[in-house]
Amino acid sequence: xxxxxxxxxxxxxxxxxxxxxxxxxxxxxxxxxxxxxxxxxxxxxxxxxxxxxxxxxxxxxxxxxxxxxxxxxxxxxxxxxxxxxxxxxxxxxxxxxxxxxxxxxxxxxxxxxxxxxxxxxxxxxxxxxxxxxxxxxxxxxxxxxxxxxxxxxxxxxxxxxxxxxxxxxxxxxxxxxxxxxxxxxxxxxxx
Numbered sequence: 001x002x003x004x005x006x007x008x009x010x011x012x013x014x015x016x017x018x019x020x021x022x023x024x025x026x027x028x029x030x031x032x033x034x035x036x037x038x039x040x041x042x043x044x045x046x047x048x049x050x051x052x053x054x055x056x057x058x059x060x061x062x063x064x065x066x067x068x069x070x071x072x073x074x075x076x077x078x079x080x081x082x083x084x085x086x087x088x089x090x091x092x093x094x095x096x097x098x099x100x101x102x103x104x105x106x107x108x109x110x111x112x113x114x115x116x117x118x119x120x121x122x123x124x125x126x127x128x129x130x131x132x133x134x135x136x137x138x139x140x141x142x143x144x145x146x147x148x149x150x151x152x153x154x155x156x157x158x159x160x161x162x163x164x165x166x167x168x169x170x171x172x173x174x175x176x177x178x179x180x181x182x183x184x185x186x187x188x189x190x191x
Contacts, residue, residue: 007040013047020044020055023103029057032076033109036060036069039116041125043153046132048143054106058121061096061111069111073098082106091120120168127174128157134179135186142191160189 007030010021020040024030030038036059043049061069070085077083080100088095090112098109116122132140139160146156158167161174162185174182 007045010045016044016049016053017047019104023055023105026103027077029076029107029109032072033057033059033069036065036111037116039122039125041121043147045125046128046140046153048128048132048140048147048153048156050144050147052106054108056121057107057109058116058119059109059111060113060115062113063094066096066111069096070098073109077102077107077109120172123175124154124168124171127171128153130179130182131157131161131174131186134183138191139186160191161185162189 007021007024010017010024012018013021024040030040039058040055041058042056043053044055059069066087073085074083077098077100080102083100084098086097086099088097093112093114096111098107100107110119110121112119128143132143142160143153143156146159147153151159152167154171155167157163158170163170163173174185177185
């Protein structure tokens, strides 16, 4: 469906994607977190990033794994500026979030007690990737323009696709749409 978690596509991508690839290689976060099924998500893999976009790594972290997950990140990343560890609830799910700045990027390492592929960030990534594959460069530029105006990624896609309600939930409804239905929705949108 999409190239993630294979990050090799970044190596030949935009300048920012190439920088992200180099940063991932430098920090070795994906090998470090391999037991947690890490997936790179966010705007940079989609090439709709704007100045200040961060790198998001989504992981599966159950309650019994949180101490080990935290210890790994603290040992590997605790020296970086802005290192912060949080336990929080996201959409009613117990979650952990580690953030820091390293290798020219702000990082967010996020974990919930479910496989990364079932978490919102990765599910949104798959839908957004599909929209961009079907819509091409015009859609990528339109999303990026809305982001430059201050919209978050999911609301930008939802606005362009004329989806009502909660943008984060509405995008997930598109997961099961066949390409023809999605193309029809996109054709109705005026970029």
